[in-house]
Amino acid sequence: MMGAGKSCASPRGSVRMYSASGITKITDSGHHRENIGTDVNAAAIEKSMKGLGEQLARLGYDLETLPYNAKEVGLNQAIESAARKRDTASARILEKARRAKHDDDMSGRDVPWYRGGSKDRKKYDGIMNMSPLEEQRMEIERNRRIQDEQTAQKYWATEDALLEKVRAMGLQYSDKDEFGLPMDVSRVMNEAADALNSALSEKTDGGKLISMKLAVDPMPWWEFADHTIPVGIARVLKEKSGLGKVAIIPPTGKDISDQPIETLALGDIDSADVVYVMNPDCSSEEKINELMAMAGKTKNKDVIVVDGNFGEPGSMEGKKIRSAAKKYFGGGVQSISFVMEPVRLVRNVGGDPYPLPQWLKDSGYKATGNLAVTGNSGTGKSSLNNAMRGLKARDNGAAEVGVKETTINPTPYTITVEGNTMQMYDLPGAGTPKFPLETYIRSMGIKYFDLVIVASAGRFTETDLELMDELRRNGVPFFALRTKIDLEISNAAHDSGATAEETIDTIRKDLEYYTLLPPERIYMVSARKPEDYDFERLKSDTEKAITRALDVKLAKALTRKLEVQGVWNAV
Numbered sequence: 356m357m358g359a360g361k362s363c364a365s366p367r368g369s370v371r372m373y374s375a376s377g378i379t380k381i382t383d384s385g386h387h388r389e390n391i392g393t394d395v396n397a398a399a400i401e402k403s404m405k406g407l408g409e410q411l412a413r414l415g416y417d418l419e420t421l422p423y424n425a426k427e428v429g430l431n432q433a434i435e436s437a438a439r440k441r442d443t444a445s446a447r448i449l450e451k452a453r454r455a456k457h458d459d460d461m462s463g464r465d466v467p468w469y470r471g472g473s474k475d476r477k478k479y480d481g482i483m484n485m486s487p488l489e490e491q492r493m494e495i496e497r498n499r500r501i502q503d504e505q506t507a508q509k510y511w512a513t514e515d516a517l518l519e520k521v522r523a524m525g526l527q528y529s530d531k532d533e534f535g536l537p538m539d540v541s542r543v544m545n546e547a548a549d550a551l552n553s554a555l556s557e558k559t560d561g562g563k564l565i566s567m568k569l570a571v572d573p574m575p576w577w578e579f580a581d582h583t584i585p586v587g588i589a590r591v592l593k594e595k596s597g598l599g600k601v602a603i604i605p606p607t608g609k610d611i612s613d614q615p616i617e618t619l620a621l622g623d624i625d626s627a628d629v630v631y632v633m634n635p636d637c638s639s640e641e642k643i644n645e646l647m648a649m650a651g652k653t654k655n656k657d658v659i660v661v662d663g664n665f666g667e668p669g670s671m672e673g674k675k676i677r678s679a680a681k682k683y684f685g686g687g688v689q690s691i692s693f694v695m696e697p698v699r700l701v702r703n704v705g706g707d708p709y710p711l712p713q714w715l716k717d718s719g720y721k722a723t724g725n726l727a728v729t730g731n732s733g734t735g736k737s738s739l740n741n742a743m744r745g746l747k748a749r750d751n752g753a754a755e756v757g758v759k760e761t762t763i764n765p766t767p768y769t770i771t772v773e774g775n776t777m778q779m780y781d782l783p784g785a786g787t788p789k790f791p792l793e794t795y796i797r798s799m800g801i802k803y804f805d806l807v808i809v810a811s812a813g814r815f816t817e818t819d820l821e822l823m824d825e826l827r828r829n830g831v832p833f834f835a836l837r838t839k840i841d842l843e844i845s846n847a848a849h850d851s852g853a854t855a856e857e858t859i860d861t862i863r864k865d866l867e868y869y870t871l872l873p874p875e876r877i878y879m880v881s882a883r884k885p886e887d888y889d890f891e892r893l894k895s896d897t898e899k900a901i902t903r904a905l906d907v908k909l910a911k912a913l914t915r916k917l918e919v920q921g922v923w924n925a926v
Contacts, residue, residue, distance in 0.1 A: 564660065583614060
């Protein structure tokens with residue numbers, strides 16, 4: 356094969372230079388150059404278009420009258436232009452002409468599906484004349500997607516096993532302790548109280564200073580004041596330790612009378628077995644002396660400090676404070692930290708570790724189950740959103756719908772599922788100039804949702820498939836949704852006389868092949884006819900899926916590890 360810039364001898368004393376831009380003829384003298392590539396290409400194009408016109412005329416189509424200047428740019432380019440302008444009527448006419456030409460080209464030939472032929476036609480994807488390299492690329496892509504789907508299925512099976520384990524333990528997020536607190540909170544308080552009791556029980560020659568730090572990631576269902584857990588730890592310590600009097604000193608200016616503190620001595624230090632001080636400022640010698648004075652009024656000179664400020668460890672003032680504390684508390688100074696890791700919102704799969712977008716945080720993301728509806732622009736996502744909430748386009752609170760891109764910002768809508776308030780997000784269309792796919796996945800935080808519905812009004816595009824790839828990699832459950840199915844059925848009946856059942860069956864098989872999803876995760880709906888097709892099944896399965904997602908979060912919270920870290924001679 357000639358490469359760019361290669362030359363070869365030509366009759367009549369000239370040399371032809373072959374390059375990407377065409378063919379240049381150079382005479383023997385080298386003084387005359389004549390670029391004949393343009394003429395050759397133009398002639399070839401003219402001949403090709405003439406042949407196309409004759410072929411289409413034989414098939415009943417007039418190339419001259421086909422829209423979007425098809426006679427000049429060809430069918431493929433004309434179809435792309437119609438699609439960009441969302442001119443579905445013209446795109447359908449052009450697509451029918453292209454399909455007729457393709458079928459005519461392939462008639463009588465045993466050409467494999469990946470070359471656009473009829474052999475193994477059930478796999479036909481409309482791609483014509485695919486090169487072996489493209490064929491290999493598509494096969495690699497498909498195998499990768501199959502592996503990702505298998506990995507996601509294993510991840511979901513692991514989550515289901517965790518759910519069963521928690522249920523077998525008799526734990527439920529709705530369970531409450533005697534004070535009405537969730538069981539995961541009760542667990543934190545009990546384990547922290549056990550650690551404090553163990554430290555207080557050690558025999559020493561003097562009083563002890565125990566500095567307790569709480570680093571516990573709050574969960575969405577923790578609907579109580581910030582001081583609830585520290586006060587609860589003191590209450591449980593009093594119950595478990597057998598101590599006669601536990602004095603509790605609240606933070607400066609903080610009222611803790613809303614807590615059950617009947618068993619604790621609020622502000623009464625005299626003759627207490629231990630004084631429990633919340634959030635004190637011990638960052639100066641004056642402040643540490645006040646703490647020592649409190650200890651002096653107790654029986655054993657024992658003090659527990661919760662989340663106290665002892666100044667910067669490396670500063671001169673900080674060193675003085677720590678030195679003074681170690682001298683006064685002969686029984687030792689001990690730091691105990693309680694660290695409960697947060698529930699992971701996504702799988703650790705590498706790649707771009709993009710954070711939770713700020714807009715998603717601001718919308719109350721973590722406090723609810725979260726459903727997103729995404730896909731290409733113009734697929735009827737907003738109409739689906741309204742139908743899912745039982746609203747029509749003109750109803751109060753309905754998402755705006757129209758022929759243009761109406762959702763320009765991600766918008767949350769409140770839904771109620773089995774008595775729980777959750778959020779459904781209407782996301783802008785992917786792959787538009789404002790939201791190109793390259794930044795869409797990151798800016799929308801697509802991997803942080805509990806369930807995603809990927810909607811399409813036609814064949815799923817590469818944008819849709821890449822969205823599904825991202826969801827699979829991160830173990831996010833998703834559904835494939837074909838919208839406007841009533842129009843597709845009507846068009847098929849008009850074009851080929853196909854029945855509604857035949858059209859639905861054909862589309863469903865097509866979706867199964869390309870999305871790699873089982874039938875139960877594929878839906879066909881019409882927002883205008885929510886009582887028909889798969890809408891009720893979609894709604895029911897969506898509620899089940901996001902309820903399951905919330906249950907998984909709760910199971911992870913109930914079983915997350917609580918680390919207790921103790922360090923002597925430190926505060």
